[in-house]
Amino acid sequence: MKNKEIDMVEQFENMVNSKEKRKKRNFKVKLLVLLIIFIMIIALIYNMKSYTANIERINLLRIYGASEFEIAYSKKDLWQNGFYIYKVADIPEIEIHTVYNKSDNLFITDIESRYYKYYFEKWENENKDKFIVQESYEDYTCKNMKKEDWILSYSTYIEVSNYDELVEATNDIINFLNYMDKDKMLVKSYIKYDGKLIMPHNVSDQSNEEILKSAERQFKEGMNY
Numbered sequence: 001m002k003n004k005e006i007d008m009v010e011q012f013e014n015m016v017n018s019k020e021k022r023k024k025r026n027f028k029v030k031l032l033v034l035l036i037i038f039i040m041i042i043a044l045i046y047n048m049k050s051y052t053a054n055i056e057r058i059n060l061l062r063i064y065g066a067s068e069f070e071i072a073y074s075k076k077d078l079w080q081n082g083f084y085i086y087k088v089a090d091i092p093e094i095e096i097h098t099v100y101n102k103s104d105n106l107f108i109t110d111i112e113s114r115y116y117k118y119y120f121e122k123w124e125n126e127n128k129d130k131f132i133v134q135e136s137y138e139d140y141t142c143k144n145m146k147k148e149d150w151i152l153s154y155s156t157y158i159e160v161s162n163y164d165e166l167v168e169a170t171n172d173i174i175n176f177l178n179y180m181d182k183d184k185m186l187v188k189s190y191i192k193y194d195g196k197l198i199m200p201h202n203v204s205d206q207s208n209e210e211i212l213k214s215a216e217r218q219f220k221e222g223m224n225y
Helices: 002-062 111-122 163-180 208-222
Strands: 069-076 082-088 095-101 106-109 132-142 145-160 188-193 196-198
Touching: 069 095, 082 132, 082 145, 095 111, 095 132, 095 145, 111 145, 111 163, 111 188, 145 163, 163 188, 163 208, 188 208, 196 208
Parallel strands: 145 188
Antiparallel strands: 069 082, 082 095, 095 106, 132 145, 188 196
16 A cells, blocks of 8 residues: 555656656747747848948948949958958959948048059059159057058159149149049049149049149149239
8 A cells, every 4th residue: 555655656746747847848948949039130130230231331432433342351340340341343453441330420441542543553654753652551440449551541742843844743643533534533643832732633523624723723822822
């Protein structure tokens, strides 16, 4: 009799333990499913933010009149802030560096300098030697991430000593701009006179005549005419 009672008690305990194990197992399964759903939602949000941020950056680059781009490199945080390199679809030799910080409304790009450097180095012209090249790279920090020599600054200048040389230098700059053929971009091509810098091409979509008039006006202002 006592053995039967012991067996019944053991069976009951086994039943209770079995139910507890099933409850724990079911709880773990539910927890795992919820965790998977949570990860999927986070991944979806991340991908949406990544896509939206990339479209935003590309649209900012297109302001300069360039064509299609693709990301060649990125170093970023969860919210897409960081450093990016974009290749130009029709000119893959051009790699545009950018700094993007959405929270601070910051977007820095060296697209104009990269285009200028590429086209100027390809340009073949008898007066090219007049241009003195100035090239430097700047370090940047974004959200505790740092890149050295990241943003390119590329400019040139022609030194002149009188008005006639100013006109010649301006025409040399115009010849290059016509070769480059990127009206939306400003290239830092200066004329240096009496220690002062004149920038004939200082507004996008300028005609050749407007560029020449701009140089003449700045020259006369420097001479206090």
